[in-house]
Amino acid sequence: MTSLYSNQSVTLYNSLSGEKELFKPILEGNVGMYVCGPTVYSNVHLGNVRTFMSFDMIFRYLKHLGYKVRYVRNITDAGHLTDDADEGEDKISKKARLEQIEPMEVVQQYTIDFHNILQKFNCLPPSIEPTATGHIIEQIEIIKEIIDNGYAYSENGSVYFDVLKFNENHNYGKLSGRLLEDMITNTRELTAQSEKKNPQDFALWKKAEQQHIMRWPSPWGDGFPGWHLECTAMSTKYLGEKFDIHGGGMDLKFPHHECEIAQSEASNGQDPVNYWLHANMLTLNGKKMSKSTGNNIFPAEIFSGESPFLTKGYSPSVARFFIMQAHYRSVLDFSNDALLASEKGFNRLMEAINLLSALPTSEKSSIDINSWIQSCYDAMNDDFNSPILIAQLFEAAKYIYQIKDGKASITQTDLEKFQSSIHAFVFDILGLEDLNIAAESNSDKLNGAIELLIQLRKEARSNKDFATSDQIRDQLLELGIQLKDGKEGTTFTFS
Template sequence: MFYKDNTLKIYNSLSGQKEVFTPIHEGKIGMYVCGPTVYNYVHLGNCRTFISFDLVFRYLKHLGYQVRYVRNITDVGHIVDDADAGEDKIAKKARLEQVEPMEIAQKYTVNFHNVLKQFNNLPPSIEPTATGHIIEQIHIIEGIIANGYAYEVNGSVYFDILKFNQDYNYGELSGRNIEDMISNTRDLDGQSDKRNPLDFALWKKAEPEHIMRWPSPWGDGFPGWHLECTAMSTKYLGKHFDIHGGGMDLKFPHHECEIAQNEACTGNSPVNYWMHTNMLTLNGKKMAKSTGNNILPQELFTGENDILSKAFSPSVVRFFILQAHYRSILDFSDEAISASEKGFYRLMEALRNLKEIKPSENSTIDVQSWKQKCYDAMNDDFNSPILIAHLFDAVKMINLLKEEKETISKSDLENLSVTMNAFVFDVLGLVDETQESGKTTNKLEEVVDLLIDMRNEARANKNFALSDEIRDKLLAIGIQLKDGKEGTSFSL
């Protein structure tokens, strides 16, 4: 139970500061993360959020916590432009592709799972769907109406923001003032049923042409987008749980509405720690399909895109994402991902070299101090870039040990090895792809050895131009030759 020896601090979006993490139930954590609306292929910005919370999940488990991680699938109720009126995103896609809405949901749910599997994300403990929890959503609406914070009009039910704000504080998560919000809103087409433009839908009446519909006390309809997460999080984590996460774009109105719904229904704020990931940009600009400034994970892995110079593996992309703190903006570019790839291979090479280190009677390096720095980084709001910096300090130590410029005792070597493997593979979730594909690695080694022989022959014949060309071209693809007393070796 490492957690008893570690003081973890989490930046709480609700308070705007880092707070010491104290779970509601000792040794157990309930965490909910808003999952995708499955109407299209998952994009890289979405993946950053899910990789970030996979890191959180992994580290909490590493500390010895029993974690129930709930991440939903939104397969109904998410209206185009996040509005209360209009066409459901999944229904619209189904109409365009001329298939059933659930075919769309299934197709893109499978894509979502496949992509996250490639990124080596752990599956959540529970993955509920919105359509599978219609009854729970209806019960919550009935409770909110009974408490006086919602009203029904023409088969639709709306949350009464002004009534709610008399007893609670709508806007506390996003730091918005309700008077300012009111002054900046206007009645839009399709919102005439609302008492106030700020009011949001808990249940929408289904028009005759609307395919996705369920019976309710107010007539056939479908749930509001915000309500779904309230129903699924509280069903599996209780009315009060530890952590709720998502992208910063969900802070308002989605998460703000979740808090309001819970308070209106139960009288209590649902979550102790709200966590939000920042955005991923591409070449300094916001990712957007409409402008073409966008790249899908599969396009990254195959190299079939007009943005990058080559293909990059899922583990390299994951490493790149984790080199930035989850709350900072991260810009994706060919230059940045290429630099990350070199760092990733240096880290993997060091881990392979670590297996060959022979222990001495004593140590000239301080492993315990280095290990504590690794934990200190992760205990400071899951600071993965600082952790990675400390891991590269270990890379330097390993290289010095390999060159026999430093020594390490058997116990320190074991400590170093266990800690490095734990943080690299268990916590960061990286995969040594050269080990995963041993046959490919062996063939690569054979090819490079052949090129080294050709280079040695060129040098013997004083054909230094060819010798330098072989060395430089290998270096350009990330393979570095090292000339030593015992001949030429290479590293990736």
């Protein structure tokens, strides 16, 4: 690592050990990070967005420190059954049946929605975004290895992982802290489990019934892969059999991530991940978010304000700021009041930042800028503690106003360092956007678009196409933009 910030030491909370640990990558200067992506059968919900936004912030910070990060986040486009179980209908196939379209039309529609929403929240794209259906061959090969090693069995065209056999030499449950004995005791006998030797066994490959559209040939017959297997195949293909960080929502810790560990250990003999990171859930007005109860909100509703839970719309950057004000491992309650408070805080911070370039300088600094900068790094080095970082940024806002009012002083050198550091933490690491700059940019784009229409109208008039000329003028007027023809040409005003 050659970054100016490479002397920083990061500690992170490892779900596997239940403790904060000093981060040491497998390959110095490089980080391999895998995050479980969405199952694209519906619009991405806000809880998922929080997870992806949290890991976007982590991705940004590691890059800022000078690490070369390979960030892999998958798209699940097959194999994820209803209720996250081994029985039932494929979520994407079910949506396709209800909408009377092809499953891959569902995948395309909601993958585009997912990308659009994350782009609005200013999330960086991952280094690689593999799909489950693009890695069927790799999944079949892993199943063969697990069978050869004695930890899986085929039954009636399906293949199941033998949890009891695996647990003889390994520890199934070490990530979630569950004991297999307790799982066995608490298991309810479910229907359609007769193929399994034990209820705890999970599917690596499922036989496709006649009506199942999404199917692939395999040594065990036509079928589709198990949901857990997909992430094992895609993470190890692009990051190796052992990699640094695996992230996802807290709800994936069991069984999904637990099964990923078991699959890797059963196929190649080693735990695949050094550090397991889990983002916590969002609640809405103190209650769990749920589509079935109506206690739910989608990101697009936040932007438009068209929700019974909101009094107005909010910018994506304000919503992102709200999410960054809580630690990624803590439960965060979403409410209109909380968003209003975040909007005020966000505007206050941006107003202070916009004063930076006009601050007066002196021969001496009365503020220890180096100490403040390190306090920001200390916050992020402590398991990516964004709320503590934001508290330090508001401390910086206080300094800015003190300097502006002549109650504190700063040298030109310190001011430049102060300015670059604030911009790095606010825009590069937290991923916030200055709404004033965005508004100016949009204004420039609008003006350019109107000038283009004026030019097209001028050409239409020159060609005696008065119908098109009048249409441009009248439709712009309907949008509140009035054209005025004069000796110097055509100008416009907003009415």
